[in-house]
Amino acid sequence: MFGDGIGPEIMDASLRVLDAAGADVEWEHIEVGEKVYLAGNTSGIAEEAWASIKKNKVLFKAPITTPQGGGYKSLNVTIRKTLGLYANVRPAISYNPFIPSRYPGMNVLTIRENEEDLYAGIEHQQTPEVTQCLKIITRPGCEKICQYAFEYAKAYGRKRITCMIKDNIMKLTDGLFVKVFYETAKNYPDIVAEDWIIDIGMAKLVDSPEEFDMVLMPNLYGDVATDILGLMTGSVGIAPGANVGDDIAMYEAIHGSAPRHAGKNKANPSGLLLSGVMMMVQMGQPEVAEKVHNAWLKTIEDGIVTYDLARKLKAEG
Ligand code: NAD
Numbered sequence: 001m002f003g004d005g006i007g008p009e010i011m012d013a014s015l016r017v018l019d020a021a022g023a024d025v026e027w028e029h030i031e032v033g034e035k036v037y038l039a040g041n042t043s044g045i046a047e048e049a050w051a052s053i054k055k056n057k058v059l060f061k062a063p064i065t066t067p068q069g070g071g072y073k074s075l076n077v078t079i080r081k082t083l084g085l086y087a088n089v090r091p092a093i094s095y096n097p098f099i100p101s102r103y104p105g106m107n108v109l110t111i112r113e114n115e116e117d118l119y120a121g122i123e124h125q126q127t128p129e130v131t132q133c134l135k136i137i138t139r140p141g142c143e144k145i146c147q148y149a150f151e152y153a154k155a156y157g158r159k160r161i162t163c164m165i166k167d168n169i170m171k172l173t174d175g176l177f178v179k180v181f182y183e184t185a186k187n188y189p190d191i192v193a194e195d196w197i198i199d200i201g202m203a204k205l206v207d208s209p210e211e212f213d214m215v216l217m218p219n220l221y222g223d224v225a226t227d228i229l230g231l232m233t234g235s236v237g238i239a240p241g242a243n244v245g246d247d248i249a250m251y252e253a254i255h256g257s258a259p260r261h262a263g264k265n266k267a268n269p270s271g272l273l274l275s276g277v278m279m280m281v282q283m284g285q286p287e288v289a290e291k292v293h294n295a296w297l298k299t300i301e302d303g304i305v306t307y308d309l310a311r312k313l314k315a316e317g
Contacts, residue, residue, distance in 0.1 A: 001049075003062025004034040005257025006267035011062040013269040018276050021291045025283070028052055033064030037072050044075035053083065059250040060279060062272065063257040077121065080114050085243035085250055086141065087148045088112040088222065089278070092209075092229035092239060098300045099234035099309055100316040105210035108229055111152060112222025113145040113177075114243060119219045137173040137218065142180035148244070149216045150188040160192040160213040161185075164201040164221055177218055206232070230254050230271075235308040237268030240275035242282070249282055251275040268306040270296065 002008040015027065030049040037044045044064065053059050059079070066074050079085070089111055096104035120136040149161055163181040165174035178195050185193035196204065198221050205212055205225070209232065217225060230239030236255040243250040253271025261267050273296060280289035299305075305313065 001030045001032050001059075001061055003032070003257060004065040005063065005259040005262040007033075007062030007064065007257055009262075009265055010253070010267055010269035010272045011060075014060075014273040014276050017273055017292055017295070018280070018288070021288050021295070023276075023280060023288045024285060027060075028056060032061075032075055034067065037067050042071055043073050043078055045078065050082070053079075053248070057248045058279060058283060059248070060276060061250055061252040063253060063255060065257045065259060077119060079250060080243055081121075083248045083250070084115070084245040085248065086113065086115050086144050087242075087244045088114040088226075089152070089242040089244060090222075090226040090229070090239065090254060092226070092233050094233050095238075095297075095300060096234075097316075098303075099238065099305075100312045101232060101234045103209050103232050106229075106232065108205070108209050108212045109152075109156075109158065109214045110222055110226050110229060111145065111149040111214065111216045112226060113141065113217070113219050115219070116141045117173075117219035135170070135173050137176050139176060139180065142177050143184070146181050146184035146216070149214065150184055150191060153191050153214055154188065158191070158214045160194065161216055162201065162212055162214070163193070163195040163216045164198045164225070165195065165218065166198050166221075168197055174218065181216065202228070205229070226254055234312055235268060236271070237306065237308050238270040238274065240271050240273075240278055242275065242278045244282075249279070251279040266307050268308050270300075270306075 002011045030052050032045045032049055036046060064075055066072055091109045092106060094101040094103050094106040116136050116138060118133055118135050120134060122134040124132045126132050153161055163178050165178045167174040167178050182193060202225060206228065227236065230236045233239065239254040241252055241254045252275055255271055258267060277289045277293050
């Protein structure tokens with residue numbers, strides 16, 4: 001699907017590159033987002049689009065605009081929850097000096113729990129002046145995400161997982177998350193497991209990301225942390241992501257539809273394209289993934305960049 005704002009431009013560019021690299025994919029296009037919302041469907045997605053996603057099991061998604069107010073539900077949260085996409089995988093890698101970053105040695109992969117926590121969407125108006133949002137953390141949810149994180153580390157040769165929580169305050173919810181983390185770690189003796197309280201943990205992550213390998217976080221902390229990490233690599237425009245469930249996965253850049261830049265053909269397609277690279281690996285086409293990734297690296301090394309990176313390169317002199 002082509003999405004809103006800069007979505008159509010970056011999706012068109014990404015599909016052209018994937019096709020040229022020989023991706024063995026038949027693209028089936030679905031309409032979601034602003035047009036569907038404004039046509040009166042408050043969930044932003046039509047029934048036939050659900051049928052297409054459930055049949056194909058892989059969704060390559062451009063960013064969409066969620067209209068402000070008016071009872072519109074975030075389609076991203078709806079898709080993740082409806083399809084059971086419980087793991088959000090977001091790598092943040094520095095390509096310094098080709099993409100200037102103050103953190104030349106960083107290569108941090110975040111696994112964010114994607115369905116629970118404050119994103120369960122359970123909010124109440126208790127009295128005219130008191131509102132409440134429920135934080136849901138379940139043992140099955142923790143077991144799934146912790147197991148996913150350790151299996152990922154094993155498969156991709158990552159050596160250390162740092163769990164970030166606030167269990168000194170939220171003893172039951174975050175306490176359960178970190179308890180299950182260490183229970184799971186016992187089955188993976190070759191992988192170092194450690195935890196930090198999220199506040200000092202994030203401070204350390206921003207100060208010296210090269211000391212981290214993989215981080216595992218509940219939903220809200222993970223959402224905040226991955227935007228910060230994305231920007232630390234040089235631009236939110238280059239950060240990819242995968243949302244993974246038991247048998248369906250969705251690939252998308254971490255940024256939004258950047259409406260101010262829409263229609264100018266200047267937005268950075270890298271985040272979406274690199275999400276496509278992750279998708280090719282998962283679809284069993286590693287040679288296509290490698291070809292696209294290498295071509296992307298060569299393009300960046302040759303200094304062929306979009307405005308966000310050109311600005312950085314200019315500032316670096
Ligand atoms: P945003 O990520 O769309 O844009 C923030 C800023 O980041 C932009 O103004 C731009 O300077 C920069 N930027 C983002 N992507 C870029 C790219 N590819 N190339 C160059 N620069 C880029 O965040 P926002 O402005 O807060 O949100 C805009 C809309 O996107 C909102 O409607 C929001 O709900 C939606 N959104 C969608 C998703 C999604 O579909 N996954 C995610 C986040 C936000």
